[in-house]
Amino acid sequence: xxxxxxxxxxxxxxxxxxxxxxxxxxxxxxxxxxxxxxxxxxxxxxxxxxxxxxxxxxxxxxxxxxxxxxxxxxxxxxxxxxxxxxxxxxxxxxxxxxxxxxxxxxxxxxxxxxxxxxxxxxxxxxxxxxxxxxxxxxxxxxxxxx
Amino acid sequence: xxxxxxxxxxxxxxxxxxxxxxxxxxxxxxxxxxxxxxxxxxxxxxxxxxxxxxxxxxxxxxxxxxxxxxxxxxxxxxxxxxxxxxxxxxxxxxxxxxxxxxxxxxxxxxxxxxxxxxxxxxxxxxxxxxxxxxxxxxxxxxxxxx
DNA sequence: ACTATAATGTTAGGGTGCTAACATTTTTTG
DNA sequence: CAAAAAATGTTAGCACCCTAACATTATAGT
Numbered sequence: 001x002x003x004x005x006x007x008x009x010x011x012x013x014x015x016x017x018x019x020x021x022x023x024x025x026x027x028x029x030x031x032x033x034x035x036x037x038x039x040x041x042x043x044x045x046x047x048x049x050x051x052x053x054x055x056x057x058x059x060x061x062x063x064x065x066x067x068x069x070x071x072x073x074x075x076x077x078x079x080x081x082x083x084x085x086x087x088x089x090x091x092x093x094x095x096x097x098x099x100x101x102x103x104x105x106x107x108x109x110x111x112x113x114x115x116x117x118x119x120x121x122x123x124x125x126x127x128x129x130x131x132x133x134x135x136x137x138x139x140x141x142x143x144x145x146x
Numbered sequence: 147x148x149x150x151x152x153x154x155x156x157x158x159x160x161x162x163x164x165x166x167x168x169x170x171x172x173x174x175x176x177x178x179x180x181x182x183x184x185x186x187x188x189x190x191x192x193x194x195x196x197x198x199x200x201x202x203x204x205x206x207x208x209x210x211x212x213x214x215x216x217x218x219x220x221x222x223x224x225x226x227x228x229x230x231x232x233x234x235x236x237x238x239x240x241x242x243x244x245x246x247x248x249x250x251x252x253x254x255x256x257x258x259x260x261x262x263x264x265x266x267x268x269x270x271x272x273x274x275x276x277x278x279x280x281x282x283x284x285x286x287x288x289x290x291x292x
Numbered sequence: 293a294c295t296a297t298a299a300t301g302t303t304a305g306g307g308t309g310c311t312a313a314c315a316t317t318t319t320t321t322g
Numbered sequence: 323c324a325a326a327a328a329a330t331g332t333t334a335g336c337a338c339c340c341t342a343a344c345a346t347t348a349t350a351g352t
Contacts, residue, residue: 004277005257006264007163008185012207013280014160015339017153018308020287022340034340035307039154054330061158066309068332073307090317090330111151118152120286122279129275131150133268134159140266141166161309164338168310180310181337200300212339214302219337236300236347298349303342310337320327 006137021114028110030103032077036060036070038107041079044096045104052091074100152283167260174256176249178223182206182216184253187225190242191250198237 022034030038043059044051057067071094074080079100085091096104119127168180176184189205190197203213217240220226225246231237242250265273 005261007167007257007261008206009277009280010156010160010163011182013283014156015207016284016287017156018339019341021153036157052330060154061161062308063310064331065311065333070308072332088318088330092331111153115151115153118283118286122282122286126275126279126282129272130279131155133272133276134155136268136272137159137264138162140264140268141162164309165311198300208338209340210301211303211341214300216338218302234300234348238301294352296349296351298347300347301345303344305342306340308337308339310335312334314331314333316330316332318327318329320325322323322325 024110024114028106030106030110033107037074037079038111040074041096041100041104041107044094045101050093052085052093170256170260174252176252176256179253183220183225184257186220187242187246187250187253190240191247196239198239
């Protein structure tokens with residue numbers, strides 16, 4: 001029997017999810033929001049206080065430069081604004097534009113729809129195991145970092 | 147309790163794995179082989195007959211254009227050669243260079259090392275469940291395609 | 293045989309993700 | 323307080339991955 005490896009399996013799954021996410025977003029008429037945009041909007045919308053870029057990096061496990069680029073694109077597309085914090089001149093506060101607030105509802109629906117497709121015929125038990133394993137892998141990678 | 151979603155979880159995990167893979171490859175003195183290169187070499191090395199690009203697309207779940215680009219890079223780096231098949235003028239047979247064959251052993255070691263780190267403290271049972279869930283997700287995504 | 297369709301591969305264009313190097317501001321430390 | 327260190331964000335450069343459009347060769351349908 002073939003031995004399966006975590007690395008390439010996750011990579012492949014990520015590729016498949018990426019394709020499907022884009023198709024799904026297109027079907028929902030949200031062509032511009034193919035990447036992390038929808039998730040970023042949802043996160044900011046459900047946050048109490050002000051949101052800074054560093055919060056988003058942490059949340060989505062990307063590097064500073066990556067989030068900087070993504071937010072630049074979202075800003076260009078009129079989804080967010082960036083303003084320097086008065087308390088800390090380094091930090092930039094991210095705010096949703098009215099346009100982003102308006103489409104948040106549709107984005108959420110689209111996300112729910114795709115998640116329902118993904119998890120079809122997968123039991124609570126299995127999902128629990130799945131996430132638990134993911135957590136262990138993450139932990140193993142962090143420990144690896146010395 | 148926070149509801150966890152498959153999409154972003156896989157995305158995050160993929161990001162973390164990508165970082166660690168690159169660091170791992172660098173530690174092993176394989177700086178050029180950060181992406182799929184090591185896996186492609188391993189796959190070709192363990193194949194009986196001739197290998198064509200389409201086999202690699204299938205294997206690694208990437209599109210034609212992606213594999214085409216990756217192989218172009220590998221060719222430029224002296225890891226593979228591409229020659230048109232005599233039986234089918236469209237298909238190009240991929241062959242490892244002596245250099246690639248020589249480093250295959252080290253690549254395998256590096257892969258095994260990282261996989262061992264990743265799966266630490268994860269039981270056979272859990273891994274089985276993990277892969278089974280991945281298979282179900284893949285299946286759900288395929289069915290979705292009509 | 294001849295046309296239509298399918299299969300294989302490439303290129304162009306764009307988003308995502310990384311590291312590394314940089315700038316700016318804040319905090320820590322001596 | 324002044325210098326060193328840390329935190330926040332940007333930019334450049336590169337790899338990966340996608341879709342769309344293209345070229346070429348093979349196969350099917352008539």
